[in-house]
Amino acid sequence: MVWSAAVSVPIETTPRFATGVPGLDRVLHGGLPRGALILVEGAPGSGKTTVALQFLIQAVRAGESCLLATSAESPQQLRSIAASHGWSLAGINITGLSEPPSAEEGLDYTLFPEAEVEIGETFDHLFSEVERLRPKLLVLDTISSLRVLAPTAAFHRRQLKRIRDFMAARDCTTVMLDEASTTEKDLRSKTLSDGIIELRQKPSSYGADRRALRVSKLRGCSYMSGSHDVTLAAGGLTVHPRLVAQSFPSLVTATALDSGNSEIDALVGGGLPRGSNTLIAGPAGVGKSTISALYVMAAAKRGEKCAVFLFDESEESYIGRSEGLGLDMRVEVEAGRIELRHLDPxxxxxxxxxxxxxxxxxxQGVKLVVIDTLNGYLQSAMEEPSVILHIRELLSFLSRRQIVTIMTLTQHGIFGTELFSPLDFSFLADNVFLLRFFELSGALHKALSIVKKRSGPHEHTIRKLTMRAGGVDVSEPLTSFTGVLTGTPVYQAESIVPFP
Incomplete structure (x- = not known):
């Protein structure tokens, strides 16, 4: 590996081995280093065998010989795992580490014995298979069997070093699977490994368990550090590399995005600047989603693509409510300019x-992103302490790509000054819309104000917001009332602060 004089990032010279795992090569900056000894560790059920099979299947696709030496699964179990993902094991050589291989249904396979044979016989069999097949990828599933045969930690280290040196001399990438542990013998495998990939499964009190992957070591090579979310479903394991906004170039600023409602645009001081994010906060039912829908429709009518991520209502409910306000959203959805996507936190x-x-x-070239609501996003984070960092990085990415972002936040409570938010996001927002209910003359009304606009001037007034069949109305500024945002306004015969 050498370093570029122009930038402080490494220029890789180490050949890489594609993993076949979606997203993992991005984390590894190109794949596994060829000829390296890689340890993949995790608790039972974390996906070690699945990810190893993806490595092997990718090797077969690339036309390279590969070998799986296993003690963890029987032939039937391996076929069952592969079938559950729609895979075939054709082209993968499978063997144990003691007995000569047998050919059952075209797959070479013998079980890995643990204490029944001497370690020398075990290694002789493995190395003879490597010499016969000349694989470019070897997977050992799992090295816990080697650990059982080793009488001491020092002996176990010599075993692993022997494997590493033998395979490296033959330019073979070796992947060892093991359960996560901190015993002396287990730590030997970590110190000898060129790379360590950790698979973790985080239990959830409700809903799907969360999975994560972390590369904690990759000797002589660059990689993306940190925790990366993982999904394990039919089709295999998928890695979702953590978002790094700075890795995306900044685009040139475009014209602002208006709402299609002149009164709202007057409140905002024009349209929403490109690359800005807007927080619309207020209690349930006050009109947050309605205002976001106005911006979505205005953008779609100009031919811009919009993505609306819904946590709290279905796509049909969102369309039906919009149509009740005179917004022909279904036409734009069917035309492909608006995508509505319900997400289950x-x-x-x-x-x-x-x-x-x-x-x-x-x-897909989306220019407007709506997250409705941030409350649902927080539920997806499962009270993760770094959720603010997740949101900050996402907003930074959208800003660099000049995307207009609208986020709605439901505040707890209905009336008065006792409303509160699950988290304070206002410091992250470029623009903040505040909506409130207020009571006047025995009727319930809604108020709209802009409390923050980072990039320019805006009105500091409060206007009445009315949703009616066929449209949305915004009144002139309520200059004759005080205390509107408290829910109980007081009438003033004359305006206290003249409105220009």
């Missing part, structure tokens, strides 16, 4: 959500 991690957003922006 019990099933999706924040990494998956970020991947969806990046895909819509980079591959």
């Amino acid at each position: 019990a099933q999706l991690s924040v990494g998956e959500i970020a991947d969806l957003v990046v895909d819509r922006v980079e591959k």
